Each structure stands twice: as structure tokens, then as C-alpha cells.
Amino acid sequence: RFCCLCFLYTLIALLCLLLIAAIAACIFYVFYHPKHPTFAVTSIRTTAFNLTTTDPAGFSRLKSHLDFTLTAKNPNKKNIVFVYEPFSAAVEASRGNVDVGNATLPGFTHVAGNTTILRGTVISDPTRDFDSDTVAPLRADLAKKNGFPLTVEVKTMVQVQLGKLKTKRVGIRVTCDGIRGFQPKNATSKTPTPGTTTNAKCKVDLRIKIWKFTF
Known part of the structure; x- marks a missing residue:
């Protein structure tokens, strides 16, 4: 008993x-009431974007130079802080997944209610060959007057701090679509040609667990 x-x-x-x-x-x-951080591509400019055929087999090479601005916001009103490691960024032509270039963005500490602006430059690998099927959709887009679609993706590790409470570092991926770039009218000009980001939307993939709650 x-x-x-x-x-x-x-x-x-x-x-x-x-x-x-x-x-x-x-x-x-x-x-x-914890909330996810939000991201937005607020500008993109093209200094170079030339697709050329390199051999009789139909392989092509891309020469590109783009600058973009990524705006990050911490919408939390209380003392919830996001600590980001350096970001790896990649830009692709949305149709056909043609690799436009890669960049590294600095990490930072994101306090509640703060807005941080990050700027990156992507330059393509001039020695990379693309087959004709891969670049066919991009060639069709380059012939249009409304620009060519782009996707910006950034990845990093993030830790959440709430006073002395700290979570484990987890991965975060931000994918932004609805961006359109434009080829410079003068191939020799060094003046960037602005693209459009008015329809850009960014999806944040992040799952952080604090006690029994995941947000």
C-alpha cells in the first residue's frame, strides 16, 4: 500500500x-505572440545579362551581373531577437532554372521592431555551359518587352533569443518570386537597368520551437 x-x-x-x-x-x-521574420526583395538592377551560343552543339553561356536589395523585418513588438549567420544567396531565371549567380550576405542581429536592409551582387560563372533545352524558355523571355522572371533564394542558420532564453540554431530559407529583370539596352554601358519588384512575394520556411509552441 x-x-x-x-x-x-x-x-x-x-x-x-x-x-x-x-x-x-x-x-x-x-x-x-511570436511571429516569423518577414523578407522582401525591394529592388533589382541588371548591369549585364547576355546569353550567347558557344559551339555548334548548341551549348550556351550566360554573362550576368545583378545587384539586389533584400529587406528584412522583425515584426515582433516584444523582446524577441533573431540572430542570423551569414546568408548564401542564389538568383535563378524562373523558367528553366538557369543559374544567374550567387552571393554571400552578412549575418546580423535583428532586434524586435527593426528593419534591416541587405545588398548583394551576383555574377554568373562565365565558363558554365547550358544545353539548349535549359535555356530555351529564357531565350523566349529575353525576346519579350516585359522582362524576364527571376527567383531569389537565401539560406542561413538563425537563433532566437528571448532574454536569457536561447533556442538552438535552425535553418531558414527565403524564396522570392514575382521579380522581373531587364537587359541593358546598351551592352557596353555600366549603368544598371532597374527591374520590377512590385509583384515580388517571399516565402519564409522556418520552424522554431519555444517550449511547447512552434512558430
Whole structure:
């Protein structure tokens, strides 16, 4: 009987602790109401974008130079801080997934309510060959007057800090579509040609767990 009573009291104590933890987690969520960071590509400019055929087999090479601006916002009003490691960025032509270039953006600490602007430059690999099927959609887009579609993707690791509480570093991926670039009218000009980002939308893939809540 004594063993049964000990087991019962231990079980009740554990249930009470779980209940207290659940109540504390609910209070935390109601008080802080944590939100994902948001990102947006707010500008893109093209200095060079030339697709040339390199041999009779139909392989092509891309010479590109693009500058883009990525705006990051921490929408949380309470003291929720995102700590980012350096970002790896990649730009692709949306149709056919033609690699336009890569860049590295600096990491930073993102305090609540803050907006941070990052600028990157991507330059293509001039020795990379693309087969005719891969570049066919891009060639068709380059012939149009409304520009060619681009996708910007950035990846990094992020840690969330809430006072002394720190989460493990987790991966975050941001994919931005709806961007259109334009070829410079003068191939020898060094003046960048602005693209359009009015229809750009960014999707943030991030799952952070604080206690029992994932956001």
C-alpha cells in the first residue's frame, strides 16, 4: 500500500508540474505572440545579362551581373531577437532554372521592431555551359518587352533569443518570386537597368520551437 501511495503522489506531482509548464507556455504565447521574420526583395538592377551560343552543339553561356536589395523585418513588438549567420544567396531565371549567380550576405542581429536592409551582387560563372533545352524558355523571355522572371533564394542558420532564453540554431530559407529583370539596352554601358519588384512575394520556411509552441 505504501508503494502505491508513493507512486500516486509522484504521478500527481508530475501532472502538476506539467500543468504549471503548460500554463507558463500559454502565458508566454499570449504575452509575446511570436511571429516569423518577414523578407522582401525591394529592388533589382541588371548591369549585364547576355546569353550567347558557344559551339555548334548548341551549348550556351550566360554573362550576368545583378545587384539586389533584400529587406528584412522583425515584426515582433516584444523582446524577441533573431540572430542570423551569414546568408548564401542564389538568383535563378524562373523558367528553366538557369543559374544567374550567387552571393554571400552578412549575418546580423535583428532586434524586435527593426528593419534591416541587405545588398548583394551576383555574377554568373562565365565558363558554365547550358544545353539548349535549359535555356530555351529564357531565350523566349529575353525576346519579350516585359522582362524576364527571376527567383531569389537565401539560406542561413538563425537563433532566437528571448532574454536569457536561447533556442538552438535552425535553418531558414527565403524564396522570392514575382521579380522581373531587364537587359541593358546598351551592352557596353555600366549603368544598371532597374527591374520590377512590385509583384515580388517571399516565402519564409522556418520552424522554431519555444517550449511547447512552434512558430
